[in-house]
Amino acid sequence: NAGVTQTPKFRVLKTGQSMTLLCAQDMNHEYMYWYRQDPGMGLRLIHYSVGEGTTAKGEVPDGYNVSRLKKQNFLLGLESAAPSQTSVYFCASSYLLGNQPQHFGDGTRLSIL
Amino acid sequence: EDQVTQSPEALRLQEGESSSLNCSYTVSGLRGLFWYRQDPGKGPEFLFTLYSAGEEKEKERLKATLTKKESFLHITAPKPEDSATYLCAGVGDFGNEKLTFGTGTRLTIIP
Secondary structure, X not given: OOOEEEEOOEEEEOXXXXXXXXXXXXXXXXXXXXXXXXXXXXOEEEEEEEXXXXXXXXOOOOOOEEEOOOOOEEEEXXXXXXXXXXXXXXXXXXXXXXXOOOEEOXXXXXXXX | OOEEEEEOOEEEEEXXXXXXXXXXEEOOOOOEXXXXXXXXXXXXXXXXXXXXXXXXXXXXOEEEEEOOOEEEEEEOOOOHHHOEEEEEEEEOOOOOOOEEEOOOEEXXXXX
């Protein structure tokens, strides 16, 4: 019972490089989310999706793009990585938007040098 | 702007020593207050949802309660395996349905 799976688990990039983080869920959830977690700050929403083919901006969307081509997958892209994007990135999914719990993956630890 | 504040930032308890973690919130039209547990190197694991003031939920040694301004996570006779960071988050009214997270309380239970 995998739940939410994130790949890769760790990555080191140089400033200016690009990469894509992959999130896959097997719970048939409509809603998917990308967060970043930084020391001393709560989880902050980057982008989210309310269904296949739809995406929306969260609290801190600048420097990131997302795509949801299939219901079970949600991709987070960094086109030109910056040191300020060093963080732990979490993907989550939920059955409904709002007062239904979100289920999280185990994160991608990303360092930008 | 919605805000969730957790206290204390860190708490060290002896095994068996009960205590409470606090989550104060100002979330417009709160429709749900969530508690999560996060172990080092892992993602948050869902514990409870509380929907209205006066509601209580229990799971093993944990009990979560909700008032109109704050939520408490009570830990009774904790064991070392209860050591983790506990996060709370609130979701607002329709049209404001994104979770606002607190920064967490890092709980350490000493054997």
